[in-house]
Amino acid sequence: MTTSATQFQIDADRTTADEPRRAAVRSALGNYKVARDKTESAFASWQHARDAAAAIKYEGVNHLDHYLKEFEEKFTARGGKVFWASNGAQARDYILNLARERRVKSIVKSKAMTSEEIHLNDALEKDGYHVVESDLGEFIQQLKGEAPYHFVFPCMHLKREEIGALFQRKLGSEKTDSPEELTMIARRALRQHYLNADMGISGGNFIVAETGMISITENEGNARLATALPKIHVALVGIEKVVPRLADLALLLPMLATAGTGQQLTCYNSMYGGPRQPGEIDGPEEFHVVLLDNHRTRLLADAEQRDALHCIRCGACLNVCPIFKNIGGHSYGTTYQGPIGSVITPHFRGLQDWKHLSGASSLCGACTEACPVKIDIHHHLLQNRRNAVAEKKVWWERWLWAGFRELMKRPWAYQMAIRLAPLGQVFHPLVLGTSLDPVEPWTKTRDFPEAATKPFHDWWRDRKGVRK
């Protein structure tokens, strides 16, 4: 077993045993389901909307080079700067150099999973920059020194009392566990940062090729503040985020909101087309877009799974996933958790090291059904399993299957095996609960089914009233 797989086993065991935490997550996701169902049913046809949304993303992703060039042309014509990064190191270096050259002192960030992916905060802080996460959930996770639990709801696993205690300890605030008061404490703590910061870093939900814009979806207003007040705006965006036309957002924005949180529309959907233009009142002097590849082209090259790049990061597949609900977000050990994370992480970080995530699935297909852009998620999990075995065969599995094949080819051998099974089971208690037990992963939490003393063949032959 590899290290990440072993760690996954340990973490999943621990979090699955944490009943109160699981109950909290279940209740939060229960509320999500109610809101989502209601909003979804208001669509004239959600299923047709999914087809239309999938078609838009298919068009964008399958002509990625064309649309990225169109975006670059439109965006730079309006004074924006585009930087293409093959990997995380290039993206980090570019942003660090920019901060150095412009003598930046304070940086305010709005939520960007791409920055988690390339560990941007660590790099900036190591260089002495003060970086503040401004999204409430990310702010809480930053104070806690912990990665996001869920890429849309970063601190959904925390109870209000825990957040109250964290604020008391780190911000010196009064003791409270009212969500309203806690939000106001964060609001006050962050206000001055927006005014003082000279660089704002954001992610981006969509890259609009037609008009050269970055579209950002948020509820709190922190991204709007971080892109309005500082003199430099940097958006770190994955190359797959492209949509061809501005008007495509008329469909994608309400779908993102519905699938993501159950809202009809997220509170602020903002499109940024360049830095402050001549004649405009405010806005940053510079706007840099960093287009991040970081192995996305590896996934693009896998035509079978290319549609995983359609993902708009709504998080719906996590919210409905029975595995996520039980093992929680941190067990995955990835930037992107849940079913979509299990599909894409092996492409980003190596199939053999991350194939275990594709095994951690019941293949129920709830993720595929919940996906607003119709990514064939659960089949991709199966394909990852297939590819992992094809790439590197497991010797004992090969032996096991070879033995099984021989057994099944010979009826006499099969008959003998099932007659011996109840006898063999008599000795099972001798090894039960020890590492010598060949079915230990099963018997750890369940009883092993008893082998029938009378084989099915015998029972069938001996049925009463059946003509021979």
Add this chain to the structure above:
Amino acid sequence: MSHSNSSPSGDREAVLSRIAEALREEAPRHYETLEKPASNSVTAAFREWLPAVGKTRKDQIALFTKQSGNLKTEFAECTSATAAAKEIAALAKKFKWKNIALHTNELVESIADKLPEKLGTLKVDDGYEKSALEACDAAITGCEALVAQTGSVCVTGASSGGRALSVLPPHHIVIAQKAQVVADLPAAFELLAQKYKRGYPSFISFITGPSRTGDIERILVLGAHGPKKLTVLLLP
């Protein structure tokens, strides 16, 4: 110096060539191709699938009113600029405002003229101190459109006094006219495309209710970082 800084646009050629190489094999489609509607408008295709909206302006205003209620947006129809000024003066008195911020806009100014004189005003058009804007109790702005379908206010840098005015002060007041009400998001994008044929403002936003968060136990709290209150006043 790392390789990334050798070119101002970074690894452009390498990324583009990897993309071109990757796209040589065609990907399967996991969706059904829908019939294209007769109309050549891009957005008309989506309209059929999105939540339905009534055809008349009266229906649309009724829907906007209903959505505002759900979103906790305060929405009122005013018969005249004087009536709108009265509404704002009442808010100023209730919340003890000292300073408000606004921008050059015919509708906004027609109302600002009628506000109590003791209310300090900050006009942002010729530049402003960030701290002065932050200290204002409210902002009054115009808008591009009101979207009935979602209860959204569409603002742009051009129509609403730049980027910060409509998000930094704790109370955002929007002044709109009935003619600005549009049915749905596709209509709003069509309107923007018509109006800004020669170039969009650098900032467009659809504001849907006051700022909010559900990050703590998924419980809704208003006023996370943006305005805690959103008031929309609709003039004839």
